[in-house]
Amino acid sequence: MANPNITIHPEVHAEHAHHEHDEHHDQHWLWKYIFSQDHKVIAKQFLFLGIFWAFIGGALSSLFRIQLGWPEATFAWLEPVLGTWVEGGKLNPDFYLALVTMHGTIMVFFVLTAGLSGTFSNFLIPLQIGARDMASGFMNMLSFWFFFIASAIMFYSLFLQNGPAAAGWTIYPPLSALPQAMPGSGAGMTLWLVSMALFIVSQLLGGVNYITTVINMRTKGMSMTKMPLTIWSFFLTAILGLLSFPVLFSCALLLIFDRSFGTSFYLSDIYVAGEALTNVGGSPILFQHLFWFLGHPEVYIVILPAMGIVSEVLATNARKPIFGYRAMIGSLLGITVLAFVVWAHHMFVSGMNPFLGSVFMFLTLIIAVPSAVKVFNWLGTIWRGNLVFTTPMLFAIGFVSLFISGGLTGILLGNSAVDIQLHNTYFVVAHFHLVMGSAAFFGMFCGVYHWFPKMFGRMMDEKLGYIHFWLTFIGVYLVFLPMHYVGIAGFPRRYYAFTAFDAFSQFGDLNMYISLAAILAFLGQFIFLFNFVYSIFRGRRSPLNPWHSNTLEWTTPVNPGHGNWPGEIPTVYRWPYDYSKPGAAEDYIPQHIPFSQTTSSNLPNEKELE
Amino acid sequence: MITLAVAISVILVLVILVLLFRIQTLASVFTGSTQKRVGKSNKINAILLLSFLILGGAAFAWSYMSHRENILIPIASEHGVWIDDMFWLTMAILMIVFVITQVLLFWYSYKYQHKEGNRAYFLSHNNRLEVFWTVIPAIVMALLVFRGWKTWTTITNPAPADAIVVEVMGKQFNWLIRYPGADNKLGVVKHTLIDGSNEFGMDLTDKNVMDDFVTNEIHIPKGKPVLFKIRSRDVIHSFYVPYFRAQMHAVPGMPTKFWLTPTKSTADMAEETGKPDFNYELVCNQICGRGHFAMRAVIVVDEPEDYEKWVAKQKSFVESNPDLMANLKTGVPATTGPATEASEQDDAKKAEEIVREKAQL
Ligand code: HEM
Ligand SMILES: [Cu+2]
Ligand SMILES: [Cu+2]
Numbered sequence: 001m002a003n004p005n006i007t008i009h010p011e012v013h014a015e016h017a018h019h020e021h022d023e024h025h026d027q028h029w030l031w032k033y034i035f036s037q038d039h040k041v042i043a044k045q046f047l048f049l050g051i052f053w054a055f056i057g058g059a060l061s062s063l064f065r066i067q068l069g070w071p072e073a074t075f076a077w078l079e080p081v082l083g084t085w086v087e088g089g090k091l092n093p094d095f096y097l098a099l100v101t102m103h104g105t106i107m108v109f110f111v112l113t114a115g116l117s118g119t120f121s122n123f124l125i126p127l128q129i130g131a132r133d134m135a136s137g138f139m140n141m142l143s144f145w146f147f148f149i150a151s152a153i154m155f156y157s158l159f160l161q162n163g164p165a166a167a168g169w170t171i172y173p174p175l176s177a178l179p180q181a182m183p184g185s186g187a188g189m190t191l192w193l194v195s196m197a198l199f200i201v202s203q204l205l206g207g208v209n210y211i212t213t214v215i216n217m218r219t220k221g222m223s224m225t226k227m228p229l230t231i232w233s234f235f236l237t238a239i240l241g242l243l244s245f246p247v248l249f250s251c252a253l254l255l256i257f258d259r260s261f262g263t264s265f266y267l268s269d270i271y272v273a274g275e276a277l278t279n280v281g282g283s284p285i286l287f288q289h290l291f292w293f294l295g296h297p298e299v300y301i302v303i304l305p306a307m308g309i310v311s312e313v314l315a316t317n318a319r320k321p322i323f324g325y326r327a328m329i330g331s332l333l334g335i336t337v338l339a340f341v342v343w344a345h346h347m348f349v350s351g352m353n354p355f356l357g358s359v360f361m362f363l364t365l366i367i368a369v370p371s372a373v374k375v376f377n378w379l380g381t382i383w384r385g386n387l388v389f390t391t392p393m394l395f396a397i398g399f400v401s402l403f404i405s406g407g408l409t410g411i412l413l414g415n416s417a418v419d420i421q422l423h424n425t426y427f428v429v430a431h432f433h434l435v436m437g438s439a440a441f442f443g444m445f446c447g448v449y450h451w452f453p454k455m456f457g458r459m460m461d462e463k464l465g466y467i468h469f470w471l472t473f474i475g476v477y478l479v480f481l482p483m484h485y486v487g488i489a490g491f492p493r494r495y496y497a498f499t500a501f502d503a504f505s506q507f508g509d510l511n512m513y514i515s516l517a518a519i520l521a522f523l524g525q526f527i528f529l530f531n532f533v534y535s536i537f538r539g540r541r542s543p544l545n546p547w548h549s550n551t552l553e554w555t556t557p558v559n560p561g562h563g564n565w566p567g568e569i570p571t572v573y574r575w576p577y578d579y580s581k582p583g584a585a586e587d588y589i590p591q592h593i594p595f596s597q598t599t600s601s602n603l604p605n606e607k608e609l610e
Numbered sequence: 611m612i613t614l615a616v617a618i619s620v621i622l623v624l625v626i627l628v629l630l631f632r633i634q635t636l637a638s639v640f641t642g643s644t645q646k647r648v649g650k651s652n653k654i655n656a657i658l659l660l661s662f663l664i665l666g667g668a669a670f671a672w673s674y675m676s677h678r679e680n681i682l683i684p685i686a687s688e689h690g691v692w693i694d695d696m697f698w699l700t701m702a703i704l705m706i707v708f709v710i711t712q713v714l715l716f717w718y719s720y721k722y723q724h725k726e727g728n729r730a731y732f733l734s735h736n737n738r739l740e741v742f743w744t745v746i747p748a749i750v751m752a753l754l755v756f757r758g759w760k761t762w763t764t765i766t767n768p769a770p771a772d773a774i775v776v777e778v779m780g781k782q783f784n785w786l787i788r789y790p791g792a793d794n795k796l797g798v799v800k801h802t803l804i805d806g807s808n809e810f811g812m813d814l815t816d817k818n819v820m821d822d823f824v825t826n827e828i829h830i831p832k833g834k835p836v837l838f839k840i841r842s843r844d845v846i847h848s849f850y851v852p853y854f855r856a857q858m859h860a861v862p863g864m865p866t867k868f869w870l871t872p873t874k875s876t877a878d879m880a881e882e883t884g885k886p887d888f889n890y891e892l893v894c895n896q897i898c899g900r901g902h903f904a905m906r907a908v909i910v911v912d913e914p915e916d917y918e919k920w921v922a923k924q925k926s927f928v929e930s931n932p933d934l935m936a937n938l939k940t941g942v943p944a945t946t947g948p949a950t951e952a953s954e955q956d957d958a959k960k961a962e963e964i965v966r967e968k969a970q971l
Contacts, residue, residue: 097897167897173845174862175845175898178844181898269801269843270801271781271802271811271844272844272845276801276802280863281863285861320730321732323736324736327744349859350861351866358759361762362755368747368751376740379711380739382718383718383731384731384733385731386722386724386729387652387722388647388648388652388724397659400715401712404711408704411700412697412701412704415754415762417761417762418758420855423848424850463634473662474666482677485673485677485681489852490683490850492895501893503683503891548647579730580730580731580732581732582729582732
C-alpha cells in the first residue's frame with residue numbers, strides 16, 4: 001500500500017520520492033490497478049466506468065427513440081434481447097418508462113457527475129496544483145468503490161423481473177412510492193434508492209477530498225488566483241455537491257421510509273389499485289422541494305467542470321490568455337451561490353404558492369447573467385487568437401455553441417408565465433439536452449482528448465477525432481433542435497406514443513428524423529470508443545508537452561508514477577495563461593518558469609518579481 | 611440466414627474501415643505530417659466551422675419555416691395571448707443574442723485560425739468591456755422579470771367570484787369530471803369513500819353533494835371565466851390543455867386550481883383549423899404510469915346558451931345512482947370489495963388498444 005507520507009509532505013527530497021517510486025514497482029497488481037490509491041489510477045477507473053455507462057445510457061435511448069420514431073414498427077427482432085418486454089411485437093409501455101428513467105439516471109449521475117468530476121477532478125487536481133496525490137488516497141479509493149457498488153446495483157436492477165425504476169429520473173412520489181402504481185416502483189425502485197444512497201456516499205467522499213486537496217496541498221507559489229480555471233471549477237463543483245447531495249440523501253431516505261416502513265412523508269389521501277391507503281398528512285410537494293434542492297445544483301455540478309475544462313482548452317489552443325480570468329472566477333462563484341436558490345423553477349406549476357413562483361422567477365433569471373459573462377469571455381478569448389484546431393479545441397468550440405443554444409431557452413423556461421405552457425414538454429427536453437446533456441458531454445470529450453496523452457502516454461488519432469467531432473456536433477443539433485418545435489406545439493415528454501391524441505397527430509416525420517439522427521449520432525460514438533481503446537495500446541507516443549501548455553501537469557514525465565514528480569515539485573511563479581506574451585521567445589511560458597528567466601517579456605508590474 | 615449475411619457484411623465493413631485507418635496512420639507517419647504541430651487539417655476544420663455556421667443557420671431557418679404551421683398552435687384563451695406575447699418577446703431578444711454570439715463564435719474561429727508566423731494578441735482583460743456586458747444582460751433580465759411577474763400574477767390571481775366551477779380529478783389513467791350543480795358548491799369527498807360506483811368518494815351525507823353531477827366530457831362556455839379545481843386520487847398527474855396555455859399539476863392530498871376564459875368555441879376551432887371533428891383535449895403531462903400517454907379527456911367549449919342547455923340536461927349523481935342513497939339509509943355499503951381495480955386495468959387496456967388500432971391504420 002502507498003505510504004501516506006508522500007501525500008502529507010509534498011516537499012520531499014528527490015531521492016526520497018525516487019525511493020517511494022521504486023517501491024511501487026514491487027506492488028501487487030491488485031493494489032496497483034484495482035485497489036489503487038493513486039489519484040491517476042482512480043481517475044482512469046472513473047473514466048472507464050463512466051464510458052461503460054455512457055454506452056449503456058446511449059443504447060437505452062436508441063431503443064426508445066426507435067419506439068418514438070416508428071411507433072408502428074415491431075420490436076420482434078429485439079425479443080432475444082428484451083424478452084418479455086416485447087409483447088406481441090410491441091414494446092411494453094411500462095418498459096418504455098423504465099428506459100427513459102434509466103437513461104436519465106445513468107446519464108445525469110453516473111456519466112456526467114461521476115464520469116466527469118470523478119475523472120477530471122481526480123486526475124487534474126493534484127497534477128495541476130502540484131501535489132503528489134489527494135489529501136486522502138484511501139478515501140479517494142473508497143469513493144470509487146462506492147460508485148462501483150452503486151453501479152453494480154443499478155446495473156443489476158435492469159434485469160429484474162418487474163424492471164428497473166420507471167417513475168422518471170426525478171422519481172416523484174407517490175408514483176415512485178407505490179408498487180401498486182407501476183411495476184417499476186417495486187424492487188426496481190428499492191434498488192434505485194439503495195444505489196443512489198451509495199452513490200451519494202461516493203460523491204461526498206470524493207468531494208471532501210477535492211476540497212481539502214485544493215485548499216491545503218497547493219505547491220509553493222500556487223495561490224488561489226494562480227490556479228487554472230479547471231481547478232476553480234472542480235473546487236466549486238465539489239462544494240456544490242457537498243452541500244446539496246446530503247439533501248438528496250434525506251429526500252431518498254424519507255422515500256425509503258414511506259415505501260418500507262409505513263410513514264407518510266410524501267403520501268396523503270390516496271386511493272390506488274382498488275384500495276384506500278391510510279396515509280394522511282404527507283406532501284408530494286415536499287419531495288419535489290428536497291429533490292430539486294439537489295436537482296438544480298446537480299445540473300451545475302455537471303456543467304461547471306465542463307466549463308473549467310473548456311476554458312483551459314480554449315486558452316491553450318487559441319494561444320491566448322483566457323479573457324477576464326477574474327471575471328471567470330467571479331462568474332463561477334456567482335453561479336455556485338445562485339445555483340442554491342433557484343430550485344423551485346422546476347415547480348412553477350406543481351401547485352406551490354404562486355408567490356414563490358415570482359420569487360424563483362426573479363432568482364432564476366439572475367443566474368443567466370454570470371452564464372452570459374462566461375460566454376462573452378470565451379468569445380473574447382478566441383478573438384484575435386491563433387487558433388489550433390486540435391480535437392479538444394473543436395469540442396471546446398462545440399461546447400460554447402451548445403451552451404449558448406441550450407442556455408438561452410432556459411430564460412424562457414425560467415419565466416414562470418411562459419413555463420405554464422412549456423413545462424414538461426419537449427421544449428424542456430430540448431433545453432436540457434443541449435445545455436446539459438450535449439454541452440457537458442462535449443466538455444468531457446474535450447477533456448479526454450486533451451489529457452489522454454497525460455493519462456496514457458500516447459496520443460489519440462486526430463483524424464478519427466475530427467470525424468467523431470463533426471458527426472457528434474451535427475448529430476446533436478439535428479436531434480435536439482427540432483425538439484423545440486415539437487415542444488412549442490405542446491408535445492408532452494415521457495409519452496410512449498403520440499397516437500392517442502388528435503392534437504399530436506402531426507410531426508410523425510419529424511420524430512422519425514430525430515430518431516434517425518439520434519441513432520446515427522450514437523453509432524458515431526463507437527468511433528470514439530475505437531480511437532480510445534486503440535490509442536491506449538497503439539497510439540503515437542506523446543511528447544512531454546504536446547499542446548505547448550502552461551499548466552503543471554505537463555512538467556511531469558510522460559508516464560508519471562505514483563507521486564507524480566520524480567524530483568521536487570516545481571514551484572509556481574505565474575498564472576497559467578501566459579500565452580503569446582509579447583517579447584517571449586515561445587508563445588507560451590509555463591507556470592513554473594520564474595520571472596527572472598523571462599526578463600524580455602515581463603510586464604511592468606512583474607519587473608519587481610524578477 | 612439473413613441475420614448471418616448482415617452480420618458478415620457488417621464485420622467486413624468494419625475490417626475495411628480499420629484497414630483504411632491503418633493505411634491513413636502509416637501514410638501520415640511517412641509524410642511526416644505527424645511531426646508538424648499545425649497541419650493542413652487546421653484550415654479544413656476552420657472552413658468546416660464557417661460552413662457549419664452558414665449551412666446550419668440556413669437549415670435552421672428552413673426547418674422552422676417549413677414546420678411553422680404545425681409549430682404555432684392556435685390560442686384559445688384570454689391569458690394564452692399574454693403568455694404567447696411574453697414568449698415571443700423573450701424569444702426575439704434571445705434570437706438576437708443567439709445570432710450575434712453564434713456568428714462571432716464561428717466567424718472568429720475561421721478568421722483567427724492558426725497562421726504560421728502569427729502571434730495571438732496578448733490581452734488578459736478589459737474591465738470596462740466586462741462591466742458593460744455584465745450590466746446589459748442584467749438590465750434585460752430585470753425587464754423580462756418585471757414583465758413576466760406581471761403576467762404571472764395576473765394569471766394566478768384568484769378567479770372572479772362568478773367563475774364557473776368544474777372539478778377535474780386525475781386517476782390512473784383517465785380524468786373524472788364533476789360539476790357543483792345549482793348550489794355552485796362542490797360537496798365533500800373522501801378518498802376512503804371511493805369505490806366502483808362512487809369514483810369521487812362523495813360523502814352522501816353532505817347536502818352539498820346532492821346536486822353535484824358527474825360527466826364524461828368537460829363542457830364550458832365561451833367567454834366566461836372558468837375555475838378548474840384540480841385534484842388527484844392516486845399519483846401526480848398534470849392538467850394540461852395546450853390550446854388554452856393552461857397547466858397545473860393534480861396532486862393527491864393537495865387540491866390545486868387554474869382559472870381561464872376560453873375565447874373560441876369548439877366549432878370556432880373546427881373552422882380555424884379546418885378539422886371538422888376538432889376537439890379540445892385535456893392532456894396528462896406528468897408521468898403517472900403505464901397509461902400516461904393515453905390519459906385524455908375531451909373538453910367542449912360551447913356558446914353560452916348551448917352550455918346552459920347542456921347543464922339543464924344533466925342529472926345529479928344521486929339521482930342517477932338511487933341505490934347508493936338507498937343503501938346509505940339502510941346502512942349497507944354501496945358495493946363490496948374493490949370494484950375499481952378491474953376498471954382501472956380496463957382503462958389502461960383501452961388506451962393501448964386505441965394506440966394499436968391507430969398504429970395499424
Ligand atoms: C441560463 C440559465 C438557465 C435557466 C434560466 C434555466 C431554467 C430552467 C428551467 C426554468 C427549467 C424547468 C423547466 C420545466 O420543467 O418546466 C429547466 C430545466 C432544466 N434545466 Fe435549465 N436553465 C438554465 C441553465 C441550465 C444549465 C446550465 C443546465 C445544465 C447544465 C440546465 C439543466 C436543466 C435540466 C436538466 C432541466 C430539466 C430537469 C427535468 O425536468 O428533467 N439548465 N431549466
Ligand atoms: Cu434548474
Ligand atoms: Cu399522466
